[in-house]
Structures are given as C-alpha cells and as structure tokens.
Amino acid sequence: MDSIRITGGVPLRGTIAISGAKNAALPLMTCGLLTDERLVLSNVAKLADLATMAALLAQHGIAVEPSGRTLSLGGHITNTLAPYDIVRKMRASILVLGPLLARRREARVSLPGGCAIGTRPVDLHLKGLEAMGAVIKLDAGYIEATAPTGLHGAQIVFPFVSVGATENLLMAAALADGTTTLKNAAREPEIIDLCACLLAMGANIEGVGTDTLTIHGVKSLHGAQHAILPDRIETGTYACAAAITGGKVFLEGARAADLGAVLSSLREAGVVITEEPNGFWVERANGLHGVDAVTEPFPGFPTDMQAQFMALMAVAEGASMITETIFENRFMHVPELNRMGARINAHGSSAIIRGVKKLTGAPVMATDLRASFSLVLAALAAEGETTISRVYHLDRGYEAVEQKLAACGARIERIG
Numbered sequence: 001m002d003s004i005r006i007t008g009g010v011p012l013r014g015t016i017a018i019s020g021a022k023n024a025a026l027p028l029m030t031c032g033l034l035t036d037e038r039l040v041l042s043n044v045a046k047l048a049d050l051a052t053m054a055a056l057l058a059q060h061g062i063a064v065e066p067s068g069r070t071l072s073l074g075g076h077i078t079n080t081l082a083p084y085d086i087v088r089k090m091r092a093s094i095l096v097l098g099p100l101l102a103r104r105r106e107a108r109v110s111l112p113g114g115c116a117i118g119t120r121p122v123d124l125h126l127k128g129l130e131a132m133g134a135v136i137k138l139d140a141g142y143i144e145a146t147a148p149t150g151l152h153g154a155q156i157v158f159p160f161v162s163v164g165a166t167e168n169l170l171m172a173a174a175l176a177d178g179t180t181t182l183k184n185a186a187r188e189p190e191i192i193d194l195c196a197c198l199l200a201m202g203a204n205i206e207g208v209g210t211d212t213l214t215i216h217g218v219k220s221l222h223g224a225q226h227a228i229l230p231d232r233i234e235t236g237t238y239a240c241a242a243a244i245t246g247g248k249v250f251l252e253g254a255r256a257a258d259l260g261a262v263l264s265s266l267r268e269a270g271v272v273i274t275e276e277p278n279g280f281w282v283e284r285a286n287g288l289h290g291v292d293a294v295t296e297p298f299p300g301f302p303t304d305m306q307a308q309f310m311a312l313m314a315v316a317e318g319a320s321m322i323t324e325t326i327f328e329n330r331f332m333h334v335p336e337l338n339r340m341g342a343r344i345n346a347h348g349s350s351a352i353i354r355g356v357k358k359l360t361g362a363p364v365m366a367t368d369l370r371a372s373f374s375l376v377l378a379a380l381a382a383e384g385e386t387t388i389s390r391v392y393h394l395d396r397g398y399e400a401v402e403q404k405l406a407a408c409g410a411r412i413e414r415i416g
C-alpha cells in the first residue's frame with residue numbers, strides 16, 4: 001500500500017494547474033446511460049473514482065474510451081445491475097439508479113452503505129423516484145427498483161439539501177413523462193454543470209442555478225460534447241497549501257466565483273487572493289489569524305474543504321471554531337493532526353482549534369479523501385518528516401498530487 005513522505009518547511013512557489021472536477025465528472029459520466037448516442041466529456045482528470053465509474057458503466061454496456069483528457073462514452077444498456085463489488089468502492093455509484101430506471105424501467109443497485117465520514121443514507125433518492133412512479137424494494141442489500149409504466153413527473157420538496165439526490169432525480173426527470181419540480185434542490189456548481197450537459201443533450205430544464213428546478217421530460221436525449229468545470233475543492237485545497245507554507249501560488253484555470261465562502265474565510269485569515277482572468281494568486285506574506293467556519297450547502301462553506309481549512313487553522317494565531325453540519329463523523333483527521341502537534345478538541349459537530357506556532361512531522365494515517373489532504377497540508381508546514389499511509393484515499397480525488405506540489409518546491413515523494 002502506497003505512502004507519501006513529505007519533508008516540510010518549504011514555502012510553495014509557482015503555478016498549479018487545476019484539474020476537472022471529480023464531483024462533476026461522476027454524474028456527467030452517468031449521463032452516458034441516458035442516450036444511445038456518443039457523449040464526449042473533456043477536461044477529465046485522471047482519478048481512481050472516475051476509473052471506478054468507468055468500470056461500472058462498462059458492465060452496464062456503456063464503453064468509456066479515454067483519449068488524453070477526454071472521455072468518449074457510447075453504447076447500449078445491456079445490464080441494469082450495479083453490483084456490490086463496485087458500489088462499495090464509491091458511493092456515487094448510486095447515481096446510475098435514476099438514469100437506469102428512466103431508460104430501462106428497472107434497476108438493481110447495491111445499497112452503498114456508510115463510510116468513514118457518516119452513515120449517508122439514500123432515502124431522498126428513493127422517495128423521489130417513488131414519487132415519480134417507481135416501485136422500490138430492498139432485497140439482500142440491493143435496491144430493487146422498477147417503473148412498470150415508466151417514470152412520470154412529480155413535485156418533490158427535499159426536506160434538506162442533497163447533492164446526489166438532486167442529481168439522480170434531475171437525470172431521471174429529464175426522460176420522465178411530464179414535468180418534475182425539485183424544490184430545495186442543491187445549487188452546487190457541479191449541479192449547474194450537470195444541467196448544462198443535460199441541456200446540450202436536449203433536456204428541458206428551467207431554474208438552473210436556483211433551488212427550484214423545473215424539468216419538462218423529453219422522449220429521448222441525444223449525444224453532446226461537454227467540458228467539465230474546474231475542481232473547486234482541489235482549488236481550495238491548493239489555496240490552503242500556499243497559505244499554510246507562507247508561499248505564493250497561481251492556481252491556473254481556477255474559478256474564484258465557485259469558491260466564494262472559502263476565499264472569504266482565507267482573506268479573513270490574512271491570505272491575499274488576487275484574481276486574474278485565467279485563475280488567481282494565493283499569497284501569505286504575514287501571519288494567519290484564527291477564523292470560524294460552519295459547513296453548509298453551496299454557497300456556504302463546503303464540507304469538502306473542512307479538513308483542509310482545519311489544518312490551516314491549526315497554525316493560525318488565536319483560536320477558531322469549525323462546525324460540521326453536513327456529515328456526522330467528519331473529524332477523523334483531528335487525532336492525526338494532534339499527533340503532529342496541533343491543539344484541536346472536537347465535541348459533537350464542533351471543533352475548537354487553538355493555533356500552535358509549529359507542527360512536527362510524524363507518521364500518520366489517511367482515513368478519507370479530504371482528511372488525507374489535511375495531513376498533506378500539515379506535513380508541508382511541519383518541521384521534519386511526515387509519512388502518510390493509506391494514500392489510496394488521496395488518489396480517489398486528487399490528480400498528480402506529488403507532481404503538482406513538487407513543481408512548486410515541495411519535498412514530497414511516494415513510497416511503496
């Protein structure tokens with residue numbers, strides 16, 4: 001199992017090119033199930049999660065052909081089973097459910113189960129599909145779904161915001177009979193990207209970018225080309241890397257508009273952000289101050305940036321409080337950061353971080369994707385050497401981490 005070794009203390013300087021967003025690419029790839037024509041996605045990152053989605057689509061009959069940073073998806077659905085062996089590797093596999101039901105009126109999809117950050121039920125996905133006419137049973141760990149007379153339009157009001165349920169129901173509604181309204185829908189940039197691709201495929205959607213999406217179902221969708229938006233979480237993560245090392249980095253291709261809450265928090269902490277037409281500079285010349293943050297659905301502070309921001313706050317002057325409202329168990333990085341000398345107390349959904357003058361290198365273990373990067377950040381700032389084990393978590397969602405950081409001066413290497 002691979003580990004990463006980092007010798008800290010080098011202020012990062014240079015340019016980091018931001019890759020296409022993992023969390024946009026995953027639902028966009030499942031759009032390949034919505035048409036028999038070719039769907040071409042560009043600006044696709046090379047990530048383990050996208051390889052998992054390609055394997056899942058392949059066994060549904062959709063071939064995914066890579067060429068450079070482009071994926072070409074095509075084929076007919078030959079199989080509506082999403083097996084446990086693939087779904088257990090990646091929860092976003094649940095996103096095949098809506099498209100399979102819409103196209104084939106049946107699907108058998110393994111229940112994803114919980115993961116390190118929380119229980120993560122899929123009840124909103126299932127209730128929404130039921131409102132659209134699906135009949136759903138749970139059988140031996142699988143969701144058995146049929147829509148004997150096809151899916152029809154429905155009025156769905158989400159009790160709270162869910163990115164995945166919004167995506168699943170959007171895709172199902174695009175091909176349903178009649179009009180579907182999704183109220184309290186997620187407004188994340190990845191949802192807007194999904195809508196843009198569906199519109200290019202011939203879908204009829206109103207309210208894009210708002211919390212009410214109205215989808216007028218169409219009989220069929222056609223092929224399209226779509227360029228995936230830059231990864232806002234990768235962007236925010238490297239912004240924290242520049243800040244925690246006291247360096248200056250240009251994030252090429254990054255979209256500041258997708259990171260409003262994160263950039264406000266960084267600025268409040270003393271980080272200088274300078275926007276350019278094709279990205280932005282992140283610089284920290286002076287000290288960092290503790291800043292509070294509460295995770296919320298977009299446009300609030302993203303839960304996927306919580307661990308990385310906590311690593312930054314660990315070396316800020318003064319105390320800060322970070323509250324996690326989206327997932328019930330997303331503080332797995334706290335004991336690992338404390339092993340590196342951080343002073344963080346987590347109680348329930350909040351963590352108090354008392355900034356320290358320096359962190360010290362230590363052997364630490366990655367527990368999930370973003371927690372892994374919080375350890376990379378702490379290691380980049382720490383005195384001495386840190387070895388992070390279980391970095392396969394990192395490879396799920398960060399492309400070429402060592403190359404991107406090393407190009408800015410970081411002393412980082414992967415060891416077997």
Ligand SMILES: CC(=O)N[C@H]1[C@@H](OP(=O)(O)OP(=O)(O)OC[C@H]2O[C@@H](n3ccc(=O)[nH]c3=O)[C@H](O)[C@@H]2O)O[C@H](CO)[C@@H](O)[C@@H]1O
Nearest residue numbers: 023092120121122123124125161162163164165303326327
């Ligand atoms: C592949 C992908 O895009 N993953 C992102 C997506 O995950 P994902 O789509 O799984 O997250 P959701 O927005 O659905 O989850 C939000 C909250 O709702 C709960 N919930 C969700 C669905 C449901 O049917 N029932 C239910 O109770 C979840 O357990 C969680 O507490 O959005 C999260 C919140 O921004 C991000 O952290 C993930 O990186």
Ligand SMILES: C=C(OP(=O)(O)O)C(=O)O
Nearest residue numbers: 023091092304369370397
């Ligand atoms: C939690 C994440 O992903 P997933 O929903 O695929 O687990 C993430 O990207 O931070």
